[in-house]
Amino acid sequence: xxxxxxxxxxxxxxxxxxxxxxxxxxxxxxxxxxxxxxxxxxxxxxxxxxxxxxxxxxxxxxxxxxxxxxxxxxxxxxxxxxxxxxxxxxxxxxxxxxxxxxxxxxxxxxxxxxxxxxxxxxxxxxxxxxxxxxxxxxxxxxxxxxxxxxxxxxxxxxxxxxxxxxxxxxxxxxxxxxxxxxxxxxxxxxxxxxxxxxxxxxxxxxxxxxxxxxxxxxxxxxxxxxxxxxxxxxxxxxxxxxxxxxxxxxxxxxxxxxxxxxxxxxxxxxxxxxxxxxxxxxxxxxxxxxxxxxxxxxxxxxxxxxxxxxxxxxxxxxxxxxxxxxxxxxxxxxxxxxxxxxxxxxxxxxxxxxxxxxxxxxxxxxxxxxxxxxxxxxx
Numbered sequence: 001x002x003x004x005x006x007x008x009x010x011x012x013x014x015x016x017x018x019x020x021x022x023x024x025x026x027x028x029x030x031x032x033x034x035x036x037x038x039x040x041x042x043x044x045x046x047x048x049x050x051x052x053x054x055x056x057x058x059x060x061x062x063x064x065x066x067x068x069x070x071x072x073x074x075x076x077x078x079x080x081x082x083x084x085x086x087x088x089x090x091x092x093x094x095x096x097x098x099x100x101x102x103x104x105x106x107x108x109x110x111x112x113x114x115x116x117x118x119x120x121x122x123x124x125x126x127x128x129x130x131x132x133x134x135x136x137x138x139x140x141x142x143x144x145x146x147x148x149x150x151x152x153x154x155x156x157x158x159x160x161x162x163x164x165x166x167x168x169x170x171x172x173x174x175x176x177x178x179x180x181x182x183x184x185x186x187x188x189x190x191x192x193x194x195x196x197x198x199x200x201x202x203x204x205x206x207x208x209x210x211x212x213x214x215x216x217x218x219x220x221x222x223x224x225x226x227x228x229x230x231x232x233x234x235x236x237x238x239x240x241x242x243x244x245x246x247x248x249x250x251x252x253x254x255x256x257x258x259x260x261x262x263x264x265x266x267x268x269x270x271x272x273x274x275x276x277x278x279x280x281x282x283x284x285x286x287x288x289x290x291x292x293x294x295x296x297x298x299x300x301x302x303x304x305x306x307x308x309x310x311x312x313x314x315x316x317x318x319x320x321x322x323x324x325x326x327x328x329x330x331x332x333x334x335x336x337x338x339x340x341x342x343x344x345x346x347x348x349x350x351x352x353x354x355x356x357x358x359x360x361x362x363x364x365x366x367x368x369x370x371x372x373x374x375x376x377x378x379x
Contacts, residue, residue: 002089003066005236009033010050011157012041013061014182016365021186025059047231051242054161054229055221055249058185058212061164064146064157065234072154073107075117082121082156089235090158093126096137100159101147108149118147118156143233161223162230168211169225170280173273175206179308179344183366184212185222187373190362191306191342195260198303202294202331204263207274209306210287213261218283219252225280256283262300264292295327299335304342311346311371322353329355332378339378346371 004010014022019036026034029052031045041060045053054063068085072078091097099122101115108114122145123133144159166182187209193199195217201209215222223229231237265271271291278284309328310321332341333356345351346369351358360375 002235003068007066008044008046009066010043010045010160011064011066012043012053012057013064014040014059015061015180017363017370018059018182018186018365021189022059025057025189026053029053029056047234047236047238048241048245050160050231051229051245054165054231055223055245057165058189058216058222059182060161061166061182062159062161063165065160065231066155066157068154068156070154071152072149073152075108075114078108078114078149078154079117079121081154082118083125085121085125085156087122087125088129090233091134091143093130093132093134095142096135096140097122097143097145098136098138098141099145099147101149103149104151106149106152108152111149114149115147118145142228144230158230158234160229160231160234162226162228162232165223168215168222170211170277171206171208172280173206173276175267175270175273177310178206179208180366181208181212181222183344183364184208184308185216186364187306187342187344188212188216190373191304191340193304193306195257198259198300199261200297200300200303200305201263201307202297202305202328203307203309204265204274204289205270205308207263207277207287207289209308210261210263210274210289211278211281211284213306214256214278214281214283214287217260218254218256220282221249224249253282256286258286259288261287263287263289264294264297265289266291266293294331297331297335299331300339301336302338303336305332305336305339306342308344308346311350311369321347321350325350325353326355329353332356332376336378341374341376341378343374343376344371345374348372 023036023041031043033044035042099115099119101111103111127133146157148155274289278287356376358374362373
């Protein structure tokens with residue numbers, strides 16, 4: 001038996017500073033013994049819930065099923081221990097696999113070499129058993145294996161998500177420096193927008209915030225476009241249960257009301273990208289997106305404004321950025337009375353230039369950027 005079968009414990013990876021939000025989301029799925037740790041959350045549940053979490057979770061990056069944990073002080077011991085595992089229960093010699101490895105605070109210091117030794121152990125296991133070894137495919141493997149070594153303890157897991165869950169499948173076209181889907185979903189969640197008032201993204205880019213708002217409102221699973229999941233390779237995978245969960249997900253959807261979600265962008269290519277991305281989602285054609293400078297937009301009173309303005313990656317000149325943030329603040333004050341604005345700012349030096357005092361500043365990471373989500377009440 002593998003470790004997850006004995007303990008019922010799984011590990012959900014999340015982006016930095018989203019541990020508590022990830023834990024809160026997992027609690028809604030009804031899982032037990034939730035324990036947030038750095039960049040992740042441990043939890044206890046059955047496989048049926050693991051299927052459901054992978055299909056629906058909006059904030060999690062991936063869900064790992066622990067296979068084996070052991071003390072490990074050398075790559076040779078890693079190889080010999082891993083080679084004793086029953087790999088034929090997880091993949092066949094005709095399938096492809098990939099190892100994704102990290103190391104910290106251990107005698108083994110090179111993560112790539114550790115991953116290579118685990119890869120060799122799996123390949124040699126099949127070579128000795130069947131005379132044929134499975135191929136490695138790092139782009140789109142059939143089976144994703146995760147190796148994490150911390151404080152001389154090795155954790156080998158199967159990625160039940162089958163790759164990062166932030167890759168929803170709707171981002172067909174993009175623009176420079178897009179907001180990550182899981183972060184966009186976190187912003188929608190934190191805003192507590194439930195569709196009771198219209199929502200406007202005045203700098204919508206390729207439409208990620210609008211897409212996540214649509215998925216949230218219309219109760220569409222985040223991973224409904226995903227073709228395969230890693231949990232399908234687990235030895236105790238139940239195809240019938242999985243089919244039931246997928247069917248039940250389709251029964252709770254609700255149509256988007258026209259005019260509820262609105263976006264604009266100054267660049268035509270961004271509008272084209274947003275339209276194409278949104279059209280890949282059910283009800284996406286009901287999201288209004290137009291080419292328009294927010295400074296010329298009539299605004300939105302008594303609604304919700306959510307946006308991710310440029311902060312240095314998409315627009316380099318600091319003075320231009322300061323002016324842009326001042327104009328955004330003016331737009332909110334003059335045209336959005338009674339609304340609540342949620343603004344993700346990747347450069348904290350720009351916050352004062354809004355000319356509005358945020359009631360909240362919430363730390364949220366976007367890639368390598370330690371940004372702040374600002375809540376601004378406009379009176």
